[in-house]
Amino acid sequence: MSIPRTVYKMHATGNDFVVYADPQGTLEPSADQVRWLCDRHFGVGADGVIRLAHPQDVSDLDQEAIEGCNRFGCQWFMDYRNADGSLAQMCGNGTRAITLFAQKQGLAPTMDGSSFLLGTRAGVKRIVSRGAASDVDGHVFTVNIGAWTMGALGGQMVDGGALGGSAPGTLVDVGNPHVVVLAGLGEGFARQDSEGTGVDGNGAGGHSLPDGLPGAVSTLLGKTELPDLDTLDLGRQPNAHPGLDEGQNIEFLRLESVDPQTGSGHASMRVYERGVGETLSCGTGLSASGVVLRALTGLDHWAIRVGGGVLDVDVDDQEVHLTGEARMVARVSLEDIPRGLA
Numbered sequence: 001m002s003i004p005r006t007v008y009k010m011h012a013t014g015n016d017f018v019v020y021a022d023p024q025g026t027l028e029p030s031a032d033q034v035r036w037l038c039d040r041h042f043g044v045g046a047d048g049v050i051r052l053a054h055p056q057d058v059s060d061l062d063q064e065a066i067e068g069c070n071r072f073g074c075q076w077f078m079d080y081r082n083a084d085g086s087l088a089q090m091c092g093n094g095t096r097a098i099t100l101f102a103q104k105q106g107l108a109p110t111m112d113g114s115s116f117l118l119g120t121r122a123g124v125k126r127i128v129s130r131g132a133a134s135d136v137d138g139h140v141f142t143v144n145i146g147a148w149t150m151g152a153l154g155g156q157m158v159d160g161g162a163l164g165g166s167a168p169g170t171l172v173d174v175g176n177p178h179v180v181v182l183a184g185l186g187e188g189f190a191r192q193d194s195e196g197t198g199v200d201g202n203g204a205g206g207h208s209l210p211d212g213l214p215g216a217v218s219t220l221l222g223k224t225e226l227p228d229l230d231t232l233d234l235g236r237q238p239n240a241h242p243g244l245d246e247g248q249n250i251e252f253l254r255l256e257s258v259d260p261q262t263g264s265g266h267a268s269m270r271v272y273e274r275g276v277g278e279t280l281s282c283g284t285g286l287s288a289s290g291v292v293l294r295a296l297t298g299l300d301h302w303a304i305r306v307g308g309g310v311l312d313v314d315v316d317d318q319e320v321h322l323t324g325e326a327r328m329v330a331r332v333s334l335e336d337i338p339r340g341l342a
Contacts, residue, residue, distance in 0.1 A: 002026065002342065003033050009044060009329040010101055012093035014280030014308020016329075019050040019101050022079075025057025031085025033341050038083035044332055047276050048091065050098050051079040052107070055119050060087060069119040076102065077119035082275030090122035090175035092283015096141040096326035099127045103139070104328060122146065122175025130323065138327040145287045145320040149173045153295060154220050158250055160239035161272075163232065165225040169240060169250065170292050174320060177248040178288035179240040182220045182296065183229050186256035186268070216296050217255070229254040229268060234278040247274035251285045253293070256305075264301040267293060271306070280307035287313060287320040 004027055007020045018037045020027065029037070029049060038046045055061060055069040055077045069077065078098050080088045099116050102108035108116040112131040117124055123146060130140035154168035156179045169179040226232060229252055238250050249271060256266040269289050271282040290302045290313030302313045311324035 003029050003037070003334070003337070005334050007037070007044065007332050007334065008101060009046070009332055010050075010097040010326065011308070011329060012096045012281065012283070012326040013306060013311060013324050015091075015093035015097075015282060016046045017048050017050050017094055017097050018044050018046045018332075019052065019098055021101075021105055021107070022051050022053040022057065025053055027051065028053070028057070028059060028079070029081065030341075031081075034081040034085040035083070036338060036341055042338075044334075047083055047273070047279050048088065048094065049081045050091075050094050050101075051081075052098055052102060052105075053077055053079050061121075065119075065121075069124060072117055072124045074117040074119045074124045076107065076117075080120070082273070083277075084275040086275045087121065088176065088275070090120050090125075090145075090284055092143055092145055092174075092285075092287055092322050093281055093324070093326075095120070095125055095127055095143045095283070096324060099129075099141055100139050100326040100328060103129070120175070133325045133327070138325045140323065140325055142321055142323040143283065145174050145284065145322055147174075147318060148287070148291050148315075148320055150291055150295060153216055153292070154223065157241045158238055159241070161234070161236040163234075163238050164227060167224040167226050168220055170295075171248075172288035172291050174284050174287045174291070176284055177244050177246065178251060178285055179248050180251045180253065180285075180289050180292040181224075181226075182217065182255065182292070183224060183226050183232065183252045184221070184254050186254050186266075188257045220296075226252070229270060232270060234270060234272050237274075237277075238272055249273045249282060249285050249288075251282070251289050253289055255293070255296075258297055258299060260299065262301075263299050264303070265293060265297060265299045266303050266305070268305045281309070281311070281324075282306075283311075283322050283324070286311055287315075287322050289313070290315045290320055 151171035159166035
C-alpha cells in the first residue's frame with residue numbers, strides 16, 4: 001500500500017478531509033497512513049481521508065457492491081476512512097467535498113443542475129451541483145442521502161463520556177447508524193416562557209411547552225438532564241444504550257423554531273462521530289436529525305446550524321436530501337512521510 005505525494009485538503013461546512021484521486025487503483029491507504037494523514041499535529045490534519053477510485057479497486061467491496069455500482073453506470077467510488085483508520089459506510093459532507101474535487105479534476109460535470117453518481121459503502125448516491133457559494137472558492141451541492149429507517153422515539157438512552165447527565169435518544173439509520181438526542185429548546189421558546197408559557201431555555205426537567213408543539217417533544221425533554229447545547233462537553237465519547245457493536249454517531253439537537261405554515265423549522269446540532277470525536281459538521285448526522293425533527297413536529301424542511309455553518313435538510317416518507325457547501329482549501333505536497341508509511 002502507498003499514498004500519493006500530492007493530496008488535497010477539502011472541507012464541507014468545517015468537516016474536513018484529505019482527498020486524492022487513484023484512477024489506477026494502486027494507492028489504497030493503510031490504517032496507519034490514514035491516522036498519520038489525519039493527525040493535526042504530525043500530519044496534514046483532517047476528520048477523514050477520501051480516496052476517489054473505481055469500484056473494482058476498493059478491496060473491501062464484494063462483487064455484489066461492484067455490480068451495483070455498474071448497474072447505475074457509476075464509475076467512481078468514495079473510499080472514505082475515519083481519522084482512526086476505520087472504514088466508514090457513508091459521509092454526507094464527504095460526498096459534497098469529493099464531488100467538488102472530482103469537478104476540479106475534470107472527472108465530474110460542472111454545469112449547474114448537473115448530476116454526479118458516486119458509489120459509497122451505503123450504495124450509490126446522486127449529487128446535484130447547485131452553483132457557486134458565497135465566494136468563488138465554494139460550491140453548493142444537494143446530496144440524495146437515500147432511504148432512512150427510524151426506531152422508537154426515545155428508545156435509546158445516552159449518557160457517559162463527559163456529558164454530566166443523560167437523555168433519551170432515537171436510533172436512525174441513513175446508510176450508517178445514528179442516535180439523535182433532543183437536548184433542549186432555543187431562546188425563541190425561552191422568550192415565550194417570559195410571557196407565561198412555562199418553558200425555560202433548556203426545555204428539560206418536565207417543564208410545560210408552548211402551545212402547538214406535539215406531546216412527543218414534551219415527553220423527550222421531560223426525561224432530559226443535560227447542560228445547554230453550547231456548554232455540553234463532548235470531549236469524551238458518550239454512550240448509547242442499547243448500543244450497536246459497530247458503534248454509532250450521536251447527535252445533540254436544540255429546537256430553535258418551528259413554522260407550521262411554511263412546513264419548516266430551525267435547529268442547532270452538535271455531534272460526536274465514531275472514529276473521530278466531535279466534528280464541526282456531519283452530513284449523515286444532519287440527515288438523521290432531520291428525520292427525528294420531522295417525526296416530532298411533522299415538518300419536512302429544516303435549516304440546521306452546526307459549528308461549520310447552516311445546511312438544509314429535506315425529509316419525505318422515503319428519502320433525505322442534504323444541501324450545503326463544499327470548498328477546496330489547499331494542494332499539499334507531502335515532503336517528510338514517516339518511515340514505514342511512504
